[in-house]
Amino acid sequence: MLDGAVALLDEAGEQALTFRALAARLGGGVGSIYWYVTGKDELLERAADHVLAPLLHAVEEQPSTADPLADIRASALMLFATVEQRQWLAGYFLRNTTVQPHALRLYELVGEHVMRLELTPRQSFHAVSAVFGFVIGTAADLGQRPSQEMLDGAVDRDSYLERTAEAWRALDRADYPFLHHVSGEFVGHDDADQFEAGLDLILAGLRQQAGRS
Amino acid sequence: MLDGAVALLDEAGEQALTFRALAARLGGGVGSIYWYVTGKDELLERAADHVLAPLLHAVEEQPSTADPLADIRASALMLFATVEQRQWLAGYFLRNTTVQPHALRLYELVGEHVMRLELTPRQSFHAVSAVFGFVIGTAADLGQRPSQEMLDGAVDRDSYLERTAEAWRALDRADYPFLHHVSGEFVGHDDADQFEAGLDLILAGLRQQAGRS
DNA sequence: TCGAAGACTAGAACATTGTTCGGTGCATGG
DNA sequence: CCATGCACCGAACAATGTTCTAGTCTTCGA
Numbered sequence: 001m002l003d004g005a006v007a008l009l010d011e012a013g014e015q016a017l018t019f020r021a022l023a024a025r026l027g028g029g030v031g032s033i034y035w036y037v038t039g040k041d042e043l044l045e046r047a048a049d050h051v052l053a054p055l056l057h058a059v060e061e062q063p064s065t066a067d068p069l070a071d072i073r074a075s076a077l078m079l080f081a082t083v084e085q086r087q088w089l090a091g092y093f094l095r096n097t098t099v100q101p102h103a104l105r106l107y108e109l110v111g112e113h114v115m116r117l118e119l120t121p122r123q124s125f126h127a128v129s130a131v132f133g134f135v136i137g138t139a140a141d142l143g144q145r146p147s148q149e150m151l152d153g154a155v156d157r158d159s160y161l162e163r164t165a166e167a168w169r170a171l172d173r174a175d176y177p178f179l180h181h182v183s184g185e186f187v188g189h190d191d192a193d194q195f196e197a198g199l200d201l202i203l204a205g206l207r208q209q210a211g212r213s
Numbered sequence: 214m215l216d217g218a219v220a221l222l223d224e225a226g227e228q229a230l231t232f233r234a235l236a237a238r239l240g241g242g243v244g245s246i247y248w249y250v251t252g253k254d255e256l257l258e259r260a261a262d263h264v265l266a267p268l269l270h271a272v273e274e275q276p277s278t279a280d281p282l283a284d285i286r287a288s289a290l291m292l293f294a295t296v297e298q299r300q301w302l303a304g305y306f307l308r309n310t311t312v313q314p315h316a317l318r319l320y321e322l323v324g325e326h327v328m329r330l331e332l333t334p335r336q337s338f339h340a341v342s343a344v345f346g347f348v349i350g351t352a353a354d355l356g357q358r359p360s361q362e363m364l365d366g367a368v369d370r371d372s373y374l375e376r377t378a379e380a381w382r383a384l385d386r387a388d389y390p391f392l393h394h395v396s397g398e399f400v401g402h403d404d405a406d407q408f409e410a411g412l413d414l415i416l417a418g419l420r421q422q423a424g425r426s
Numbered sequence: 427t428c429g430a431a432g433a434c435t436a437g438a439a440c441a442t443t444g445t446t447c448g449g450t451g452c453a454t455g456g
Numbered sequence: 457c458c459a460t461g462c463a464c465c466g467a468a469c470a471a472t473g474t475t476c477t478a479g480t481c482t483t484c485g486a
Contacts (some may be wrong), residue, residue: 028435108388115390126410201414203423244447
């Protein structure tokens with residue numbers, strides 16, 4: 001059942017996960033699903049936890065290196081890769097205060113790397129929060145659902161970006177110098193690059209903080 | 214009408230904004246709203262833009278100082294303060310690829326401060342993206358709707374945090390050394406502090422990047 | 427083998443919500 | 457006086473989450 005739910009979510013997003021659609025996919029009735037979950041909230045929760053399991057496994061398998069920051073980076077990249085393709089997952093994380101076991105474990109694992117930096121407890125707490133906030137936030141932001149036009153195949157991603165850049169360039173250069181400045185970068189930009197660049201800023205800040213103590 | 218919509222959203226979150234509730238508040242009929250907006254999407258869009266206007270004004274009024282990073286910091290703090298109290302706004306930003314005029318202008322303003330750092334266009338683009346991703350992501354994450362218990366007044370924020378920390382401490386210390394390490398910081402922590410700490414990591418990374426070039 | 431208890435399935439029925447559509451005043455201009 | 461267009465209203469429809477009740481299948485003890 002969870003596989004079916006995740007499949008629906010992955011294929012067409014959060015709004016596509018309806019009890020009727022899921023029941024149809026499973027070849028059963030609507031009511032049957034309620035035997036396993038108490039409602040839609042729990043269904044989403046379980047689906048999220050379900051997707052997190054393989055990721056957690058991968059992160060746990062990842063060997064520690066001498067550089068804690070490199071390990072944090074690797075973990076963050078894996079998390080990003082998982083969430084980027086699943087906007088519903090990012091949305092779920094941002095909406096739900098209740099932390100599931102798998103997510104908590106992930107938090108802990110990154111935290112253990114941070115501990116090796118020998119910061120104060122407060123700094124460590126803030127560091128892990130910053131990394132997770134950035135990963136989830138950026139993944140949600142960048143991994144946005146392709147617009148209808150792109151789904152229709154009317155325009156591909158490149159022309160879509162190009163058109164946006166075009167709109168930026170059409171703005172008055174005096175009023176929008178920055179957008180003109182970076183419009184060339186926007187075209188053909190890669191989400192993963194953008195994410196890594198931001199992550200590296202945080203990590204650089206962390207390294208500096210660790211060096212001072 | 215937008216005032217009414219924003220009021221509903223602020224009071225009880227995104228799910229509270231229904232056409233019937235809004236119509237009741239305005240003392241009108243359900244259908245009337247459709248005379249002004251094409252649907253719920255546009256209603257939310259307009260509401261978001263509506264809230265952004267005063268913020269944009271404040272950011273524009275903010276005088277530039279000699280330190281670009283200080284200016285970026287100040288802008289980010291203002292944006293955070295606006296979004297933190299409005300999870301629906303954060304959610305909207307994360308869901309919507311279409312950038313409204315006010316949001317674009319905000320992006321531009323922060324970008325202009327970044328330009329003074331004299332990074333490459335690519336670095337500048339990534340820097341602004343990182344700041345916005347972090348602000349929105351963290352605001353969405355931290356500004357989560359209080360749980361039902363807290364709304365009921367059954368527990369206040371402090372005891373809620375305390376209970377979570379208690380749960381962390383109940384975990385095996387050998388399996389969760391990090392959570393034990395920071396559980397004390399979690400109790401009574403301030404969201405704004407947490408945000409500023411993360412933001413300062415990014416800014417430190419930026420300063421370093423600017424110094425190298 | 428029978429029967430009953432429990433695990434599981436199925437779908438009808440209900441409340442809520444977004445949205446559509448035809449209709450109602452009402453001011454203004456001819 | 458009437459027609460036209462604007463602003464507004466609310467009944468009706470479709471989709472969806474949820475509940476409820478009845479049905480089926482499995483299992484296990486007497």
